[in-house]
Amino acid sequence: MEEDKIGLLSVVATPIGNLEDITLRALRVLSEADYLLCEDTRVTGKLLARHEIKVRMRRYDAHASDKVHEEILCDLEEGKHIALVSDAGTPGVSDPGVFLVAKIRAELPEVRIDAVPGASAVTTAFSIAGIAGNQFAFLGFIPQKKGRQTFFKSLSSHDLPVIFFESTHRIMKTLESLSESSPEAKVYVGRELTKMHEEMIIGSAKEIMQQLETEPVRQKGEFVIIVDNKS
Secondary structure, three states: OOHHHOOEEEEEOEOOOOOOOOOHHHHHHHHHOOEEEEOOHHHHHHHHHHOOOOOOEEEOOOOOOHHHHHHHHHHHHOOOEEEEOOOOEOOOOOOOHHHHHHHHHHHOOOOEEEEEOOOOHHHHHHHHHOOOOOOOEEEEEOOOOOOHHHHHHHHOOOOOOEEEEEOOOOHHHHHHHHHHHOOOOEEEEEEOOOOOOOEEEEEOHHHHHHHHHHOHHHHOOOEEEEEEOOO
16 A cells, blocks of 8 residues: 555544534544545434535444445545544444444554544533542443343442443333342433433432433433442
């Protein structure tokens, strides 16, 4: 690969809710790239329209085929600049982008991979929770089926606050599981972070579950959960 033909993959963090939460550098990189790899082009399209950026998009998600990977690597070999984004937050963190980054590092080590940092649901939630100390464990998404029981049983063994994600469809089931596995733990539920209805609900899992049962509308949205056994 010739020096002037070295490709570039920019791993670009995008807003987790509020479309204004994007850096000036990210906007520049998105506009300069030859094309974008998007988890969902409809979601990324809204962000691009908001900031008046016109660039070609290509879908890239957890179901990307070997052929898609081969085409991306070929473009990088030819010196293309590709920007990788997810629907929200940083690609590669609980996100299929990690497979592409690993593949490039293994097969095209000469290709440059740049990080363009930005919004993070993990640090956003921790920053407004009010938990003392600067350490926590991040566990990503809760297993949907296999390993789900083991996941909840393991939470009580953590000395550090534990952060994980949950969807609107399973939030009540998760709170019920927490009330059984960690009844004494202090739970922080960050809902719709950076959006209009952002809130941080704090209490035991049972208390929070009762609140959401009383106001079902609060069961909707994206959730970041923090479990602190030491509070």
